[in-house]
Amino acid sequence: MLIKNFFVKKKKYASIPSEKAKQEIPQGLMQKCEDCQKIFYIKEWLKHLNVCPECGYHHKLPAYDRINSLMDEGTFEEWEQHVTSKNPLNFPSYEEKLKKDKEKTDLVEAVVTGKGKIDGYSTAIAVMDARFRMGSMGSVVGDKIAKAIERARELQIPIILFTASGGARMQEGMISLMQMAKTSIAVERFHQSGGCMIVVMTNPTTGGVSASFASIGDYQFAEPGALIGFAGRRIIEQTIREKLPKDFQTAEFQLEHGQIDKVIPRSELKQSLSAILDLHQVRGDQT
Ligand SMILES: [Zn+2]
Incomplete structure (x- = not known):
């Protein structure tokens, strides 16, 4: 049990990427929603035909x-x-x-x-x-x-x-x-x-x-x-x-x-x- 817990231990908090790290997101890999500002992998984005999977905003x-x-x-x-x-x-x-x-x-x-x-x-x-x-x-x-x-x-x-x-x-x-x-x-x-x-x-x-x-x-x-x-x-x-x-x-x-x-x-x-x-x-x- 102890060993199992050791391996599945989750992070208690999410790290917020710095401004510099955000700028380093390679073009064409991620897409940011114009409305809710959340970031998604482009693959997921395209699967939804440019509709935000989170808030449903319809992008061009x-x-x-x-x-x-x-x-x-x-x-x-x-x-x-x-x-x-x-x-x-x-x-x-x-x-x-x-x-x-x-x-x-x-x-x-x-x-x-x-x-x-x-x-x-x-x-x-x-x-x-x-x-x-x-x-x-x-x-x-x-x-x-x-x-x-x-x-x-x-x-x-x-x-x-x-x-x-x-x-x-x-x-x-x-x-x-x-x-x-x-x-x-x-x-x-x-x-x-x-x-x-x-x-x-x-x-x-x-x-x-x-x-x-x-x-x-x-x-x-x-x-x-x-x-x-x-x-x-x-x-x-x-x-x-x-x-x-x-x-x-x-x-x-x-x-x-x-x-x-x-x-x-x-x-x-x-x-x-x-x-x-x-x-x-x-x-x-x-x-
Ligand atoms: Zn959105």
Whole structure:
């Protein structure tokens, strides 16, 4: 008994790593939660699709990771893979900013589009990535989204749109704003042809994206805690000269006020999307 106790003796207290030790945590091995500040092994982090295992905070999920987490293996076929933005207004240092974001994210633009299968059901998909120019919508993002919707209409398959955006892209001015109309028209044509469009708003979905295609799906979902709104809190407070509630512009607030249909945790998304795709399968005698 004595010997056993000797070996299983536990430490009575945990040691707190010093500032220096914290800095020495190798990059890519550990991940810190932006909300509860707890640190996890990256392996555990990735297993939860960037959702904090402790507090459930939904961190940004890169576009290709999102696609891999949903689509059946080997079924995803990307559309307009190499289309990239130019600098139509000669906006100062726009090209350098694009170059930096390309290197940082391994993406060529802020949205990835294509088609594939979820649990065997064919669907088109467009996934925005907030790491690239804050997921802002310029001419290429707008065009890729409009084209994906048009293709889904031609192929007669549903489309799922994951939105993550700071709004219209400042560096493309009016051309960015035109994308709101362009994408909305594509959605309207898709609706008229009887297509099913599912929108999943992720953190953040704001500005011109929230005010166009992101708000006109047949199903409007959001991830927990996602910031959803048009103008920022400060601007609204200054305009109406009133203090806004603490949870204003969260997914949960939007659900309570009828703006969205359901808040779905990332771990349940595939199952929910698959159930909806199943509902929209054409069945019975087609003759
Ligand atoms: Zn956390």
